[in-house]
Amino acid sequence: MLTVKNLSKRFGSLTAVDSVSFRVQPGEVFGLLGPNGAGKSTTINMIVGVLVPDGGAVEINSGGSPVDPGVRRNIGNAPQSLAIYGDLTAEENLRFFGRLYGLTGARLRERVDWSLELAALTDRKGDRVDVFSGGMQRRLNLACALVHDPSLVLLDEPTAGVDPQSRNMIFEKIELMKSEGRAVVYTTHYMEEAQRLCDRVAIIDHGRILDLDSVDALIDRHGGISNITIELDPDAAIPTDLPGRIEDHFLRLESDRPLEQIAQISARGLVFRSLHVERPDLERVFLNLTGRRLRD
Amino acid sequence: MHAVFTLALKDILQLWRNKFGLFWVIAFPLLMALFFGSIFSGGGSAVRTMKIAFIENQSSDAQAFLAELQRSEVLDIRPMSLDSARASVARGRLTAYIQFIQADARQASVWSPSKDSIQVGIDPSRKAEAGYLQGLISQAYFARISRKFTDPQEFRKEMNRSLESMDSAYGLSAEQKGLLRGAFTQLDTFMSSVNAADSASAHAGNPFGSLNLSFTDVANVTVGPRSSWEITFPQSLLWALIGCAATFALSIVMERTHGTYLRLRLAPISRLQILAGKGLACFLSCVFVCTTLMAFGAIVFHVKISSVVLMSLAIISAAFCFVGMMMLISVLGKSERTVMGSGWSILLIFSMIGGGMVPLMFMPPWIASLSNLSPMKWCVLAFEGAIWRGFAFADMILPLAILWSIGFVGFFIGTIVLIKSES
Structure with a gap:
């Protein structure tokens, strides 16, 4: 569906994107995870053909260039900044963008209705967008990217500044897109979102992909050990040869195989009052890869 | 597209x-x-008027002249005394004043009507208005003379006055006076047979042809905004x-x-x-x-x-x-x-x-x-x-x-x- 090969872009002395390569398959949600200024949006803009790369290539649907209008018809993009017209209604926005992609007549009506439903804005379709809440505008921004029924969808920080309800709704729509077989490229600096939605994630910083794999694989490789806290029965005797350290009646230990470790302790007949396992996440992966936190 | x-x-x-x-x-x-x-x-598309004073004068000729002036759409005329008019013009409340000074009735006649004089008081810097006003005054004055000529009663009065002058005139022989008297008598007989309405309608063919001042609309061919x-x-x-x-x-x-x-x-x-x-x-x-x-x-x-x-x-x-x-x-x-x-x-x-x-x-x-x-x-x-x-x-x-x-x-x-x- 999408192949990015050694993509590079410089702005003066700044290397915004440095030899970025990845592939995205139909029905896959691919995440670009990195802090602000890491090169995610620049990469997206080169994928959609708005920016001309200094090096490398983008191929869509087996060799098509995004500069080709025929190829662009298959791309839907929801930019990070709201790319909708505030003085038009939701329906007018969708009709306008649908027409730009060549939709007319019954097909246009059908897609506009579908998009309004997707954005849960059917009952507000005649209202001007500038009276919408931030979440509604974000949903419309997403719907405008999908009105022409693209097979490749690029979502650049689609949940920036939205309320939890709208965020969940956007997540549901992305999962729907995935189930429909669309390829989705999702850029975010929220590791929770990448962890929840993405089949594979590329960790990007200073324009370079540091690693790329499934979330579990990335955590296994770079997440480090899990922190385990077991609250033991204070009335029972606590063996002194347990791994980790005992603080009061809490056993604290670190392990790269937490489930096996817990099973071994439990096999010794100890009674657990509570158990807490803090598994490493993408935040930890990023920290271990770059020495910085995602939101630094 | x-x-x-x-x-x-x-x-x-x-x-x-x-x-x-x-x-x-x-x-x-x-x-x-x-x-x-x-x-x-x-203030609008209506004709702009020029405000002037007419110095009060109850004589019939002055009133006739005033009536002629008032026919103009362009003039807004207010009768007033000479002093008031001078003051108003001096203060810019009026553009000008017009004073009609009638000639001695015994000297004036239909043959020499220009003994009357008209004085116009206007700021010398208002040259354009002065020229425009001069044209309007001339038009009104000659229109009044034209009416005198074409009114049979007025004309007969003028002829009688001329006959009296002729009788007292020196340098005319009795024979010449007799010939002129005959001619005037025949003219008087002719004028008495003409009523005023006929005369007015026959104005264009008046054999005494007063100043026939008329205006014809001609499209403005000069370049300028209308x-x-x-x-x-x-x-x-x-x-x-x-x-x-x-x-x-x-x-x-x-x-x-x-x-x-x-x-x-x-x-x-x-x-x-x-x-x-x-x-x-x-x-x-x-x-x-x-x-x-x-x-x-x-x-x-x-x-x-x-x-x-x-x-x-x-x-x-x-x-x-x-x-x-x-x-x-x-x-x-x-x-x-x-x-x-x-x-x-x-x-x-x-x-x-x-x-x-x-x-x-x-x-x-x-x-x-x-x-x-x-x-x-x-x-x-x-x-x-x-x-x-x-x-x-x-x-x-x-x-x-x-x-x-x-x-x-x-x-x-x-x-x-x-x-x-x-x-």
């Missing part, structure tokens, strides 16, 4: 919803035309064009700053199509607003368009010129504030020297020369050419060619700068 029209319709819809933009595009130019048109026309509205409406068209150019230039910047331009760029259309859509929206808005304002001026204020074809060409050319200027203005900066500030500044300066504020015809020569550098001057010239300058197509070629050239150059440079700023 489908995409270009889609883009243009969207922009026009946005303009229609933008009340602030609409004010600058339609309401402000119209207010300019109405405001300055009213000032220059003295009313102040014909000056202010071309200016209002210019302001409408400025409003359109500024509004659409701002809309391009807003597309860029709000991210919608990026989404347009992602659509399967070329950059040229996007800009053509903007240009088309600006062009159609310019043409629509100019046509609406011109139609309003023609219907309500009787602005007479000498050539509709040339006017259409002028509007189309001016609209194209402003599309180019709109593109240039849109790339003056990357923020809305920069483009609005610098764009309006440039447009206002061009407008100032180009006839948008002071009409071209009132400009001192050095500014008139400077105005050649302003696209606004060529717009106004083209509009005025089609309205009152009496331009033929050949006269229009230069302003139209300049407007199209500016449009092309502006659009080209604006597009290049926009493309460069994106890469």
Whole structure:
């Protein structure tokens, strides 16, 4: 569906994107995870053909260039900044963008209705967008990217500044897109979102992909050990040869195989009052890869 | 073209919803035309009157002369004493006063009626009004004499007075006096058979033919505006064009700053199509607003368009010129504030020297020369050419060619700068 090969872009002395390569398959949600200024949006803009790369290539649907209008018809993009017209209604926005992609007549009506439903804005379709809440505008921004029924969808920080309800709704729509077989490229600096939605994630910083794999694989490789806290029965005797350290009646230990470790302790007949396992996440992966936190 | 029209319709819809933009595009130019048109026309399209005093005089000749003066629509006459009239003229409340001084009745006759004298009091600096008033007075005075001639009763009184003078005249022999008396008697007999109505209707054939002063309407062949509205409406068209150019230039910047331009760029259309859509929206808005304002001026204020074809060409050319200027203005900066500030500044300066504020015809020569550098001057010239300058197509070629050239150059440079700023 999408192949990015050694993509590079410089702005003066700044290397915004440095030899970025990845592939995205139909029905896959691919995440670009990195802090602000890491090169995610620049990469997206080169994928959609708005920016001309200094090096490398983008191929869509087996060799098509995004500069080709025929190829662009298959791309839907929801930019990070709201790319909708505030003085038009939701329906007018969708009709306008649908027409730009060549939709007319019954097909246009059908897609506009579908998009309004997707954005849960059917009952507000005649209202001007500038009276919408931030979440509604974000949903419309997403719907405008999908009105022409693209097979490749690029979502650049689609949940920036939205309320939890709208965020969940956007997540549901992305999962729907995935189930429909669309390829989705999702850029975010929220590791929770990448962890929840993405089949594979590329960790990007200073324009370079540091690693790329499934979330579990990335955590296994770079997440480090899990922190385990077991609250033991204070009335029972606590063996002194347990791994980790005992603080009061809490056993604290670190392990790269937490489930096996817990099973071994439990096999010794100890009674657990509570158990807490803090598994490493993408935040930890990023920290271990770059020495910085995602939101630094 | 489908995409270009889609883009243009969207922009026009946005303009229609933008009340602030609409004010600058339609309401402000119209207010300019109405405001300055009213000032220059003295309050309306009605004939402007000259207020004068007529020094009180109860004699029949003075009253007859006054009656003749009052026939003029242009004069607003107030009878008053000489002192009051002098004071009013001196203070500028009245333009002038007229005093009718009747000649000695025994000396005046139908053959020598010019013994009466008329004095006019007027500020010597008001030369134009003085000349105009002189014409009106002459018209009224000779009209009065003409009536004397054509009224049989008046004429017979004059003849009797002449017979009395003849009897006492020296140097005439008795035979000559007898011949003249016979002639006058026959004339008197003839006049007594003529009634006044017949005489009036036969006025043109009066054998004594008094001064036959008459006016015939002749179309004004000199070049000049027929009313102040014909000056202010071309200016209002210019302001409408400025409003359109500024509004659409701002809309391009807003597309860029709000991210919608990026989404347009992602659509399967070329950059040229996007800009053509903007240009088309600006062009159609310019043409629509100019046509609406011109139609309003023609219907309500009787602005007479000498050539509709040339006017259409002028509007189309001016609209194209402003599309180019709109593109240039849109790339003056990357923020809305920069483009609005610098764009309006440039447009206002061009407008100032180009006839948008002071009409071209009132400009001192050095500014008139400077105005050649302003696209606004060529717009106004083209509009005025089609309205009152009496331009033929050949006269229009230069302003139209300049407007199209500016449009092309502006659009080209604006597009290049926009493309460069994106890469």
